Amino acid sequence: MTPRRLPVSLLDAALVAVSLLDVWAHFVAGEPLRMACALAAAFALLLRRRMPFFTFLLTLPAVLLSDAVFAALSALYTLGSLSRRRVLLAVCVLAFTVSDITSWPSPNFDPSNTSTLITLGYTAATAGAAVFLGQLVQTRHDLSLRIAEISEARDHQRLLTDQTVLARERAQLAREMHDVVAHQVSLIAVRAGALQVGTRDAEAKEAAATIRRLSVQTLDELRHMVSVLRASGGRPTELTPQPSLADLRQLVEGSGIEAELQTDLPDGLPPTVQRAIYRTVQEALTNVRKHAPGAGAAVRMCHEDGAVRVTVTNTAPTRPALPLPSAHYGLIGLHQRAALLGGTVTSGPTADGGYELRLELPAECTP
Structure with a gap:
């Protein structure tokens, strides 16, 4: 689970608060200029995301005049995470190091002193660590974007492969x-x-x-x-013309069996529901013709309580059925079609030796 990141405004406020604590820790009552520069550096962090280099320049006087350096290190980190100019980052590290080891306005820098060199190395390492941390965050962000691009390209390639196979x-x-x-x-x-x-x-x-x-x-x-x-690979194409309720009577009359149609379905049913009803009646009459020779059929349809109910019932066959090839996919297809529309299909023999198929679909009429 990916950890939630802090809001940007909250993080900026936290950095300003820590910088103000750093200023308070190094507060000197008799030197208002140093305190003013330190306070300006702390509040300059509010600009660090929009103007990182300018923010660093605003924090540099505080490093030169006081010991409050947290704001400048934060600005260095931000600059390192947003900038790709290595020379600029090196110059900023050098500027921070020189400003920190120089006590302005009375410089006290002795290159021959061992403690001075140790302080110089420590200061340079501190500034470099802030920049390196920023660069590490930048690299991590770049890697995340690259991984996302690779994943998207892989999914696209998989989709193209699936489409090619299909x-x-x-x-x-x-x-x-x-x-x-x-x-x-x-x-x-x-x-x-x-x-x-x-x-x-x-x-x-x-x-x-x-x-x-x-x-x-x-x-x-x-x-x-x-x-x-x-037409695979092009725009989706539908079977034309699509059957609707208006074609049911022609379907029943041309089924080749004695069939009766009773319907009080209203106008305005969704086209998908109309096609499902048509295909269900078509499959049921086909099964009667194949498996119940000489039988009659009754098709009854109604709409009540926000649902369409279709019943196709046939009588017992009057002569034996011829052995015809069948893949038994008709009823399976009807079940799948009804399930996609949130409905059900049930079927089974009747008491008089016939067969009944029932379709129920939720359907609301549109004006």
Whole structure:
């Protein structure tokens, strides 16, 4: 867990307070000039972030005239953390060292004295430590920014890689749908058309017409799906036209089974809810046609208590179902679609041998 940093204003106030304590510790009643310079140096720290070099210059007289040096060391640290000019920093360290070992206005500097050289080294080391600490903070900040940039670049690269893999998979899926599925559905439509023209049985003719119409609609949806899959990497593309509640009656009437539609859904339902209802009814009628030959179906929809309820119930089949290939993804897809919208899908057999599928979605109408 990253520790919380102190507010900038609070930190500046703390530095000024410590500097004032340093001035008070070295207070000399008979030397107002020294105290004035020391006080000016303490309050100059309020400018250290905006004008670090100027702040250091304001604190330098206090080092030259008094023993209150905390403000100048703080200014040196700030300058070291913000400036990248090594020569300037070295000059500032030298200026602090010379000012600190010089007792102005009566200089007492003897290079031949060992204690003077020791004091000089100690003062230079103190000033250099402040600068080095500032440089260390600057380097840490630069490293943090660099790490953040590397992490962002890595995430971007991972996203590009994922998009490339997804685009390749979508392109392969589009080819499979175009080369295999669309071809097979086209053959179904052609054979159904030939049966419709060649048969004299009215019931067979009507069944062939239904098969041909559904095959053509399936081909149209496949073309749109293939175009969506091939548009990977571009702007998001939606299937057009998108089904809505206005298309439900046509869906029920063209389902190829005896189906009854009862609905009192209001206008203004969200498009996502309308598509979910349409796809649920479409999947339910498809399952009736596949698994319950000869059965009738009833589709009932209502809106109450801020929720949409859709029920598709079919009677028991009148003849055995043909073995058809199925991936069993239809109901799974309906469950996932409903869950994304905050709803539920339940299904199960009825007491009379039929089957019932129920969809419930939270939905508010928009004016």
